Amino acid sequence: MEEIKGNEQLSGPPLRDRGKALKIQSINYRKKILQYIVGAKAGHTGGSLSCTDILNVLYNQVLNVSPETFTSPDRDRYIQSKGHCVEALFVVLASKGFFPEEDLNTLCKYNSHYIGHPTRKVKGVEQNTGALGHGLPIAVGTALAGKMDKKNYRVFTLLGDGELPEGSNWEAALSASHYKLDNLCAIVDKNSLQITAPTKDVMNSDPMDKKFEAFGWAVKEINGNDIDELVAAFDGLPFEHGKPSVIIAHTTKGKGISYMENQLKWHHGVPSKEEYALAQQELDEQLLNL
Amino acid sequence: MAEQINTDLPYKANLEVFSEVLQRLAVDDKQIVVVTSDSRGSGKLVPFGKQFPEQHVEVGIAEQNLVGVAAGLASCGKKVFAVSPACFLTARALEQIKNDVAYSDNPVKVIGISAGVSYGALGSTHHSLHDYAALRAINNIMVVAPADNFETEQAIELASRTNSPIYLRFGKKAMPSLKEVNGDVFAFGKGRIIAEGNDVAIIATGETVYPALEAARKLAVENIHATVISMHTIKPLDTELLKRVSQQCKAIVTIEEHSVYGGLGEACASFLLQHGYAKPFKIMGIPDEYTVTGSQQEIFDHYGLNKEGITDEVRKLLKR
Ligand SMILES: [Mg+2]
Numbered sequence: 001m002e003e004i005k006g007n008e009q010l011s012g013p014p015l016r017d018r019g020k021a022l023k024i025q026s027i028n029y030r031k032k033i034l035q036y037i038v039g040a041k042a043g044h045t046g047g048s049l050s051c052t053d054i055l056n057v058l059y060n061q062v063l064n065v066s067p068e069t070f071t072s073p074d075r076d077r078y079i080q081s082k083g084h085c086v087e088a089l090f091v092v093l094a095s096k097g098f099f100p101e102e103d104l105n106t107l108c109k110y111n112s113h114y115i116g117h118p119t120r121k122v123k124g125v126e127q128n129t130g131a132l133g134h135g136l137p138i139a140v141g142t143a144l145a146g147k148m149d150k151k152n153y154r155v156f157t158l159l160g161d162g163e164l165p166e167g168s169n170w171e172a173a174l175s176a177s178h179y180k181l182d183n184l185c186a187i188v189d190k191n192s193l194q195i196t197a198p199t200k201d202v203m204n205s206d207p208m209d210k211k212f213e214a215f216g217w218a219v220k221e222i223n224g225n226d227i228d229e230l231v232a233a234f235d236g237l238p239f240e241h242g243k244p245s246v247i248i249a250h251t252t253k254g255k256g257i258s259y260m261e262n263q264l265k266w267h268h269g270v271p272s273k274e275e276y277a278l279a280q281q282e283l284d285e286q287l288l289n290l
Numbered sequence: 291m292a293e294q295i296n297t298d299l300p301y302k303a304n305l306e307v308f309s310e311v312l313q314r315l316a317v318d319d320k321q322i323v324v325v326t327s328d329s330r331g332s333g334k335l336v337p338f339g340k341q342f343p344e345q346h347v348e349v350g351i352a353e354q355n356l357v358g359v360a361a362g363l364a365s366c367g368k369k370v371f372a373v374s375p376a377c378f379l380t381a382r383a384l385e386q387i388k389n390d391v392a393y394s395d396n397p398v399k400v401i402g403i404s405a406g407v408s409y410g411a412l413g414s415t416h417h418s419l420h421d422y423a424a425l426r427a428i429n430n431i432m433v434v435a436p437a438d439n440f441e442t443e444q445a446i447e448l449a450s451r452t453n454s455p456i457y458l459r460f461g462k463k464a465m466p467s468l469k470e471v472n473g474d475v476f477a478f479g480k481g482r483i484i485a486e487g488n489d490v491a492i493i494a495t496g497e498t499v500y501p502a503l504e505a506a507r508k509l510a511v512e513n514i515h516a517t518v519i520s521m522h523t524i525k526p527l528d529t530e531l532l533k534r535v536s537q538q539c540k541a542i543v544t545i546e547e548h549s550v551y552g553g554l555g556e557a558c559a560s561f562l563l564q565h566g567y568a569k570p571f572k573i574m575g576i577p578d579e580y581t582v583t584g585s586q587q588e589i590f591d592h593y594g595l596n597k598e599g600i601t602d603e604v605r606k607l608l609k610r
Contacts, residue, residue, distance in 0.1 A: 073367065120394060127365065128394040131385055137355045138390055141362020144347060148323075149366070168386070171355035179347075 018061070022227045023290055025095075026056045030256045031283050032091045032101075038276050040107040042116060046266040048088035050191040050225070050251040051158060055092045057230040058156060067098045070124060076153050077142050079127050081135020082160035082189060083117040084268075090114060090122065098124030133166025135159060136186060140172045143184040143244075154237070155184045162194030164205040170215065173244075177216025182238035186217075186246045189224060191253035195267045212246045224249025257282055300464035304442040304497075305403055308460055309334035311446040312371060316342050322450060323347060323368045327356040333373045333403050353378045357386035361396040369399070369450050376402025376418035376459045377409070384424055391455045392430040398456075399449045405435070405459035406497065406547030407576070410585040419576050421459060423552025426525050431455040432478055433525040435496030435547075438465045441522050444476035452478070461497045461547070463586060468499060468520065481528040487515025490604050491535035494545040495521045495554050497586075498574075498595055502545055505600035514604060524554050529561050536562055541570040541607035545595060550575040570607040574600065 029052050037043030058078060059065075065075040080089050087107070094101040099122065106112035113121035117130030127138050139157040146153050159169065176184055188208065196202050205211065209219045218239035222229040230249070239245045253267070254260030257279045260269075271279055316322045316338065324330075325347045330339050339346040347363070349356050353374050360372035372379070379402050380387065391398045402421060409416035425433045434456060436442040442460065449456050456478075470482045484499065485506045494502035499520040506516035517535050521528065521544075536542060542562070544555035555573030562569070574595060582592045590596050594603070 127361075127396075128389060131389050133354075134358060134386065134390055137358020137386070138362040138365070138394075140355070141359035141364075142366055143362070144359065145363045145366035145368055148344065148368075168352075168354040168358065171349070171352035172358065175349050175352070175355055175359065178350075 019228050019231065020290065022056055022060060022231070024287065025060060026053050026227065027256070027283050027286050029056055029088070029091050029095070031280060033087045034271060034276060034279050036091065036104045036107050037087055037270055039105055040109070041270055042108050042268070043087045043270060044084040044268050045270065046193065046253040046260060046263070047082060047085040047160065047189065047191065049255045049257065049260065050253045051082070051085055051189040052088050052255065053225050053227055053230060054158060054187055054189060054249055055088050057227060057234060059092045059096055061231055062234045063156065064153070066096065067123065070098070074151055074153055077126050077139070077155045079135045079139050079142070079155070079157045080118050080129055081132065081157050082163060083129035086116060086118050089118055089125070093122070093124035096124070132160070132163035133168040136169050136172035139184055139186070140176050140179070140181060143176070143181040144179055146183050147179070147181065153183070157186050159186055159188050160194070161188055161190040161192060161199045161205065161208075162202070164188070164208070165203045173212065173215040173217065176244040180242040181244045182240070182242055184244040185237055186244070187224075188246065188248050189251055190248055191251045193253045193262065193264060193267070197264065208248055216243060217246045218243040219246050219248060221248045221250065224251040225255050256286065298466050300466050301439050303462050303464050304436055304439060304460040305462055306334050307439045307442040308401070308446055309338055311443050313338050313341060315447065315450050316345055319369065319450065320345065321367060321369045323363055323370050325349060325356055325360045325363070325370060325372045327351055327353050327374045329374045329403065332375065333401070335373065353383040354386050357383040357398070357400070358390050360398045361386070361390035361394060364396040364398045371399045371401050373401040373403060375409070375416065376405035376421055377416050380418055380421040380424055380457070387425070387431065387457070388428050392428050395430060396455065397453045400431070400455070400457045402457065402459035404462050406461060407581070407586050407589045408461040408463065410589060411583055413583065414581050417581060418459070419549040419581070420552075421457070422524050422546070422548050422554060425457050426552060426557060431457055432523060434458045434478060434523050436460065436522050437494070437496060437499035437520040438468045440467060440474060441476060441482070441520065445478075445522070448476070448478060459496065461586070463497060465497065466500055468503065479523045479526045479528055481531045482520040482522065483517065484520055485516060485518040487517050488538055489515045489540055490608060491517045491519065491539040491542045492545065492600065492604070493519045493521050493535070493542065493554065493558060495524060496547055498545040498547050501590070501596050502600060504597040505604065508597055508601050509604055514608065514610065516604065521554060524557060527557050527561060532558060532561055533565070533567065536567040536569055539569070541604070543572045543574060543600065543603055543607065545574040545600065547595070548575050550577055572603050572607055574603060
């Protein structure tokens with residue numbers, strides 16, 4: 001299997017090959033996400049699987065950050081507002097060498113730093129999140145500091161579609177365009193489901209693009225489970241000079257596992273032994289078919 | 291002793307001192323950033339904004355975003371003062387203070403202005419009588435209410451050099467200057483002794499320290515000698531000083547511009563009782579009721595947070 005290291009997007013292989021390598025990486029990430037969720041007997045399975053490709057492309061293709069540069073004031077920042085999908089983040093951070101992957105065997109265990117939401121006690125995590133509607137305001141402050149200090153770093157934050165009704169998101173959205181933060185990119189993991197029901201039935205936030213546009217953002221809608229579309233979208237940042245960018249990433253909750261896809265119960269469902277074996281088998285087949 | 295105090299003239303509102311000190315510090319310290327939520331006028335920060343537009347961020351009336359943005363700025367090394375009326379800041383943005391500042395350990399200086407019942411007749415929407423209680427129960431944030439201009443100046447200077455979360459609250463009223471008995475020193479977590487006596491300890495914070503001192507003087511005439519402490523830091527509490535005055539005095543009264551629930555008084559009571567210092571004890575503050583309407587002074591007077599009210603409570607405790 002091809003290992004992707006660091007941020008070699010400029011000097012790496014041509015995009016087609018990189019695309020394949022990234023696709024392999026996504027499948028491997030999904031295998032590990034399920035492995036550690038089963039080990040912890042807890043986790044936000046569906047949402048971690050929906051945002052896997054986004055995190056994969058961010059950490060392996062976009063973000064200028066590594067364990068060595070994590071304390072550098074010039075690093076790119078990634079703030080995961082939908083903190084509950086921490087399993088995806090932890091698996092990706094481990095693959096980047098922020099901490100030994102074995103640490104994840106302690107996920108959600110007594111006295112472990114690897115808890116059910118991101119915490120700065122884990123190397124690679126920028127902010128403690130978990131309560132929804134917090135990532136975007138912090139990202140705005142971080143991007144503002146970059147503008148003040150004339151730094152070139154960029155700030156990325158991943159939002160769930162279910163967290164958009166939190167008013168703080170829209171307070172922050174206003175301020176991001178007011179301050180012309182084109183060093184800021186929000187990604188909405190629009191898997192169209194949340195814990196109770198389809199998001200459009202719980203609290204409809206469509207048309208999402210029009211809302212962000214009205215708040216002064218430059219918007220791009222893509223298939224958030226398509227590696228090539230993700231790479232192309234991030235390559236195009238900022239979408240408009242002087243405006244914050246938002247990628248509305250249409251994704252599938254439970255992506256990659258047939259019986260989990262678009263099923264409410266997998267919001268935080270933990271696979272049984274049999275279900276786990278079936279999921280790994282499906283992912284292995286996907287690897288073979290790439 | 292109370293007699294040594296000679297500076298009773300009201301000087302400035304602590305709030306004004308706050309903005310002046312910030313303006314002075316910002317000349318040399320370009321990392322200082324003030325974030326306001328349409329509160330630069332009430333925060334006396336208009337001159338700051340004019341002089342240092344690069345060091346001022348306005349977020350509009352959006353307290354949650356105010357604190358979140360402040361946390362992001364602080365995570366990048368900015369010395370951030372997030373300024374908003376205490377009533378909104380510590381209620382509407384409480385979750386941002388809890389998570390983005392305290393839990394994430396972003397060293398924001400959370401500045402609650404026009405605190406307590408400073409807004410008087412504007413009513414309970416504008417009162418902050420819950421902030422000590424709410425913030426005391428949150429790990430990793432200091433809670434400070436300076437009594438006078440000196441404490442305010444010291445607190446702001448110290449806060450700008452402190453790399454951990456801190457909540458500071460000020461009122462709008464011009465405050466007289468208070469002198470510490472043993473020369474003026476200021477450190478977070480160290481109460482200041484404003485008067486010394488062995489009969490009763492009056493432990494106050496913020497704008498209630500001056501009425502406590504006035505009460506001490508009145509009591510001295512009746513041959514009741516009071517220690518008066520400005521317990522400007524409510525968390526972490528100066529437990530050494532508490533122990534000392536509890537051993538030294540026959541009774542203890544606490545006073546705060548806050549609900550009698552969860553603030554300075556209960557913090558003191560909790561420490562003393564759990565460490566075996568049982569003395570006649572009274573918590574003075576705003577009772578748990580629909581707060582009376584009126585100016586700050588009228589509200590203080592209504593609830594006995596004045597010279598007369600405090601001396602009455604002391605006499606009751608001492609049975610004199
Ligand atoms: Mg969702």
